[in-house]
Amino acid sequence: MTTVFILISLVFGAYLVAVIEDWALTGRFRLTAPVFSALALLGRESVLPRKLDRVFFEVAPVLLLLSAVLAVAVVPLSPDLIITDLATGALFINAALVYVLVALLMAGWGPDGAYAMIGGWRFLGQLIAYAMLIVMPLTAVVMRAESMLTTEIVVSQAGLWNIVYQPVGFVLFFIAAMALAFLPPFDLPTSKGDLAGGVEAEYSGVRLAVFRLGRLVLIITLAAATVIFYLGGWQGPWLPPWAWSAIKILVVTAVMLLGGRMLPRIREAHLLSWCWIFGIPLALLNIFLVGVLVLVFP
Amino acid sequence: MITGARLGTLTGFRRLIASAMSHDLNVFLVPGPDIARAQGLDIESSGLQPVASPRHANVLLVMGPVTPALQEATAVIYAQMVRPRSLFVLGAQDLSSLPAADVEAELSQQGLIEGVNRLRRVFSESAFRPSISDFDVPILQIRIEYTCSMHPEIVQDEPGSCPRCGMFLIPREVQSMAEHRHMNHQKINTDAEIPVTFTHNHGDHQHDASMEYTCPMHPDVVQNEPGSCPRCGMNLEPRESQTESDHDHHHMDHADQGNMNMDHDDMGFMSMIDVTKDLPRSEDGLPMEWIDAPFGPFFPGLPGGLLLLLTLDGDAVARSETHCLSENTELVQSPSMEPPNFIERLTCVNPLSPIAYRLLACRALEHAAGIDISAETARARIGALERERIASHLGWLALFAQQTGFDWLMRRAASLQLKFLTAEFQQIKVLKPSVLALIKRLQQTPLLKSRTANIGQLMADIVSYGPVARAAGIDNDARNDDKICVALGFTAVKQIRNDVLARLQVRLDEITHTLMLIEAADAVVVPVSNTVGKISSSGEARVETPRGMAHLQLTLENGQVMTAQLDAPSTYHLNLINPMIDQQELGDALMAVNSLDLSPWEVLQ
Numbered sequence: 001m002t003t004v005f006i007l008i009s010l011v012f013g014a015y016l017v018a019v020i021e022d023w024a025l026t027g028r029f030r031l032t033a034p035v036f037s038a039l040a041l042l043g044r045e046s047v048l049p050r051k052l053d054r055v056f057f058e059v060a061p062v063l064l065l066l067s068a069v070l071a072v073a074v075v076p077l078s079p080d081l082i083i084t085d086l087a088t089g090a091l092f093i094n095a096a097l098v099y100v101l102v103a104l105l106m107a108g109w110g111p112d113g114a115y116a117m118i119g120g121w122r123f124l125g126q127l128i129a130y131a132m133l134i135v136m137p138l139t140a141v142v143m144r145a146e147s148m149l150t151t152e153i154v155v156s157q158a159g160l161w162n163i164v165y166q167p168v169g170f171v172l173f174f175i176a177a178m179a180l181a182f183l184p185p186f187d188l189p190t191s192k193g194d195l196a197g198g199v200e201a202e203y204s205g206v207r208l209a210v211f212r213l214g215r216l217v218l219i220i221t222l223a224a225a226t227v228i229f230y231l232g233g234w235q236g237p238w239l240p241p242w243a244w245s246a247i248k249i250l251v252v253t254a255v256m257l258l259g260g261r262m263l264p265r266i267r268e269a270h271l272l273s274w275c276w277i278f279g280i281p282l283a284l285l286n287i288f289l290v291g292v293l294v295l296v297f298p
Numbered sequence: 299m300i301t302g303a304r305l306g307t308l309t310g311f312r313r314l315i316a317s318a319m320s321h322d323l324n325v326f327l328v329p330g331p332d333i334a335r336a337q338g339l340d341i342e343s344s345g346l347q348p349v350a351s352p353r354h355a356n357v358l359l360v361m362g363p364v365t366p367a368l369q370e371a372t373a374v375i376y377a378q379m380v381r382p383r384s385l386f387v388l389g390a391q392d393l394s395s396l397p398a399a400d401v402e403a404e405l406s407q408q409g410l411i412e413g414v415n416r417l418r419r420v421f422s423e424s425a426f427r428p429s430i431s432d433f434d435v436p437i438l439q440i441r442i443e444y445t446c447s448m449h450p451e452i453v454q455d456e457p458g459s460c461p462r463c464g465m466f467l468i469p470r471e472v473q474s475m476a477e478h479r480h481m482n483h484q485k486i487n488t489d490a491e492i493p494v495t496f497t498h499n500h501g502d503h504q505h506d507a508s509m510e511y512t513c514p515m516h517p518d519v520v521q522n523e524p525g526s527c528p529r530c531g532m533n534l535e536p537r538e539s540q541t542e543s544d545h546d547h548h549h550m551d552h553a554d555q556g557n558m559n560m561d562h563d564d565m566g567f568m569s570m571i572d573v574t575k576d577l578p579r580s581e582d583g584l585p586m587e588w589i590d591a592p593f594g595p596f597f598p599g600l601p602g603g604l605l606l607l608l609t610l611d612g613d614a615v616a617r618s619e620t621h622c623l624s625e626n627t628e629l630v631q632s633p634s635m636e637p638p639n640f641i642e643r644l645t646c647v648n649p650l651s652p653i654a655y656r657l658l659a660c661r662a663l664e665h666a667a668g669i670d671i672s673a674e675t676a677r678a679r680i681g682a683l684e685r686e687r688i689a690s691h692l693g694w695l696a697l698f699a700q701q702t703g704f705d706w707l708m709r710r711a712a713s714l715q716l717k718f719l720t721a722e723f724q725q726i727k728v729l730k731p732s733v734l735a736l737i738k739r740l741q742q743t744p745l746l747k748s749r750t751a752n753i754g755q756l757m758a759d760i761v762s763y764g765p766v767a768r769a770a771g772i773d774n775d776a777r778n779d780d781k782i783c784v785a786l787g788f789t790a791v792k793q794i795r796n797d798v799l800a801r802l803q804v805r806l807d808e809i810t811h812t813l814m815l816i817e818a819a820d821a822v823v824v825p826v827s828n829t830v831g832k833i834s835s836s837g838e839a840r841v842e843t844p845r846g847m848a849h850l851q852l853t854l855e856n857g858q859v860m861t862a863q864l865d866a867p868s869t870y871h872l873n874l875i876n877p878m879i880d881q882q883e884l885g886d887a888l889m890a891v892n893s894l895d896l897s898p899w900e901v902l903q
Contacts, residue, residue, distance in 0.1 A: 025705065026342065032321070039318035043425065044356065045304060045380040114591030115351075118613050118884060184703050185745065192350035193599035193701035194888045201351040204380045208354065261705035264749045267885065 003083050009246075010072060014216040017253050021216075024257045038209060046205025049111040057110030060103045060199075061207050064214035067099035068221045075224045076151050078234045078241035089150035090142050093225050094134055097180060100218060101127045104182075104189055104199055107211070111202035119198025123189035125268050126179055129275040130186075133176035136283035137169035140290040141229045154233030161232040165293070168286040170230045172279055177222040177256075179271070181215070184260030188268055223252040300420055301397040302376075302383035303427040312426050319356065319382065320421035323347065323414065326355035326379070328372050329595070329624065330602025332697050333362045335712055336650045336690075337405065338719050339388075344410045345418075350598040352378040357417065360396075361388035361405060362649055363899070367623040368603060369395050371595050377433060382425040386417055397433060442469050463532045588616060595623040595898075599701030599888055601650075603898035606875070606891065613884045620875050622898035629902070634858035637663050637830045644850075647864070648900040650693070653686040653824060654843035655900075660825045662850045663859075666837025667830040676782045678823035683841070684812045685726065685822050688733070689718040690844035691765075691805045694895045698802070701892050702749065710736055723822045730813050737806050750799040754878055754890025762874065763867035764846025765808065766894055769793045769800035776842035786818040798893040805895075832857040843867065845895055866900035 018034035048057070073096075074089040076082035086092050101123060108120015142148055144165065145156035163170045179186040190198045203211050227233060227248040234241035236248075306312060325346040327334055334341055339361065341348055349355050352375045360372060373395040376385065385396060389405030400420055403413035444467035446452040446460035452467070459466055511534035513519040513527035525534055594605035603624030609617035626647055635643065644659035645652045657679055664671060671679075692715035699707035714736065717729055740746065756762070756770060767774055771794040777783040778790065791807040793800035816822065836853040846867030853860045871894045879887035 026347075027709065036318045036322040039315050040322040040356070043304070043312070043315035043319055044382065047353075047380050114589050114610065117589070118591075118610070121613060184705070187703055188885075191703060191885070193703055194885045196598055197349075197351040197354065200354075202353060204353040260703075263743065263745050264699075264702035264704040264707075265885070266745060267749055267883075269883065270748060 002081060006083055010217060013220045014213060016250060017216045017219055020254050021257050024261055041209040042206060044205040046207045049113060049202050051112045053110045056106040060107035060110055061211035061214055063099055064103035065210055065217060067096050068214055068218040071096040071221045074150050077245040081242055085149055085151055088148050090138055090148040107199040113202050115195045115201045116199050119189040119195050122268055125272060126188055129272045130176040130179035133172045133275060133279045133283060137173040140166055140169045140287045143290050143294055150228050154228055157232045162230040166286055166290050168282055172283055174226060177226060181219050181222050183256055185263040185266045187265060191265060219253055223249045226252050300384045300400045300424050302381055303424055303430055304381040305430050306426040307428050308426045316425035317422045319425050320418040323357050324349045324355045325357040325359045326352050326375060328360045329362060329368060332693055333602050333649055335693050335715055337362055338716060339407055339410055340716055344414045346414060353380060355379050356382060357384050357386050359386045360391060364391055365624050368595060369393060371623060372396060375596060386413055441472050443472055444469055599892060601896050601898060604896055615879045615882050615887045618876050618879055620872055622901045624898040626902055629862040629864055630859055634860050637859060638827050640859040641827050648897050650897045651686055651690055651843050653682050654841050657683055657825045658839055658841040658848055658850045660827055661839035662837045662852050663830050664828060665839055666835045666854050667833055669828050673782060677819045678821040679825045680783055681816050681819035681822035682824050684815050685718060687812050687844045688809050689715050691809050692718060694805060698892055701889060726816055733809060747799060750802055752797050753886045754798045754893050755796055756874055756878055760874060761870045765801055765804045766871060769804045770796040776840040776847040786815050788815060798889055801893045830857055845897055864902055868897045868900050871896055
């Protein structure tokens, strides 16, 4: 029952994200646009490129969707509303989302096209930049909660949300999450202006619909992870817990989607060097500070 | 009905999908969004959503001039779109390589909106049809040719074995179109900079004293005469035996060691080291697969009509070729033209800056006829020219923003450009604050400086014009010689950094400065021709177009334009591309090309 409820809310969430993204892109708030787009994509042909790697090409969109949905399994929308409260929950989100890289690489390799392939390579480089900045801030979050259970992590923020307790970690995680979801300004693999869509360029019809759905779900998953780790999860006054989760997730999603359109796309070389030169030392500093705080005020 | 319908009968569920499609029209623009904006078309407000890849589009919108070469490229784009697809043509066009247009309308915003409404109807009625016809044109056909993996210069149409080494030839696909392009169009190439061993014509060097012969499989077998290998019997290959090959070896240390190992083992099969040893190496010495990829002629982040053929080593540009598929050929349609027709002709040469070219034609004719225009008219013309400069720079900003994914800037600059295109003098004053606000906002945008600094740097001794030159500190602005312009307070805006950031800065500063000039000019009037008598003379004129100084020379006979010669800045700027993007990362390279603000339309053959 919980699973069904969460999956339904996930689909509804994907719809809302699509509406927000359409609003961010066109400046118009149209509730019907994503429905029309999805139906139209289903009605179009889904052609196979010539000389494709069939397995990679077919599996990639499904894998992207699956890895995002898998990560949702450990996301609690309220104390009881969680598919499975794994003892390694925080780590599991990270583990499931590693397949995003695999999916994009496969989507890049599969169609045997230059734009897609370069997009895939770019994301491989991007992983090297963001991967540590997902795990290291998570370490500090887990240190405070003294547990990897996502529910415990939410409970640990009852007094003070982690966004205040460890703001450096929040900023790093938020940026890394945007890079993981290849949202602008980190949309290097799917860049329209210099790769004509990159890894998305050769997909059409149903396969493109699955790919785009996967991307929307991935955005929700990462927004939900941000809410659990830093924004106190379901906690909040007056409203029921699930409503707080939903509101917070949507707000984070909107910030993620709207922020990128005010910036030019980042250079891959800069992303890598900044993440390693500034990001990782800051993440270490964050772990150290949280360690001191945990020891001094247990 | 639409010719690109999808196979199937229109039943319940399909009817629903077809009506959804009619509300979700994704458009691929030919020749490009820059041309659409320059012609005053606001694509998005008409309900069409532009997309970057033809695979994601269901509408192909052709607007504006389409040369024969562009027509072929358009046919390829149409073939890449998935069904149901439709062809929407604005303005009368000769499009013989494409199926009949599904919707035609006049080239204006009104026509666009009206066309989109018809397109929606057509889609909901006939997206699915019980029978469909194939779209097949000769240029899409793919030819198979056969080549030897060891000797890439051996290419033949039929299977067989290599005359050099006897190996079986490998089939490979070639598009007939690529060949066609190479034959017909101006080509700018810097292959010569990179030593490509396999392009040497060995036949010419047969009796050269410096030639020696070696077996491709056994490099230790070397002799001074042709013959066959004592180990494997293969034909020996000629190679040059001078210091040049030593030079190569410094770059290929790994390959050398590999070769040595192989010699001792005396293996009888082909190794990767052998296969790749003659291939060109990238500067970093890291061998990666080289891929050839076309960028253009309708690439989302590049000016429409410009085709870059890049050979990419990983994601760095190893070689590049530039083609303009939108070239105009004859300025004067034979045998001669009436002056008013000539002015109209020149107005259409470059759709990205029609007024500057119109002014160029008027000034050249007036110079030939010895007509003096009043200072007031001259000022009003400067007003129109400068208004176009603002619109053109805003258009460039929109394209730059599209390429860099800077969505907000793209929308803002594009909407301001559309307003400036036709703005009267009073409206320009009203628009001024929003333009200045845009510029101020841009200067505060994080990441923008770091994204553009030190990219696209040019050599010091280049020939360049316009903002590209002024970003390098070179002041060859034609307005310096225009007394009226100087009297209005004109001074050239300069930068010295000579990179994309400097070009961006120069254009932004020019917009600010130009707004001041228009206010000083106090009027905006598009130039019109004065009557030229039945004279025989020659004349010339210079105009600082938004892209740099254009120069026109013409001769008149009996009041008819006989010959005309145009010297446009983009012709020179095309030559800057290859050295500028060599070994640059792809994104940087495309941004550098974009920063030149090329107009392929003004490049004449």
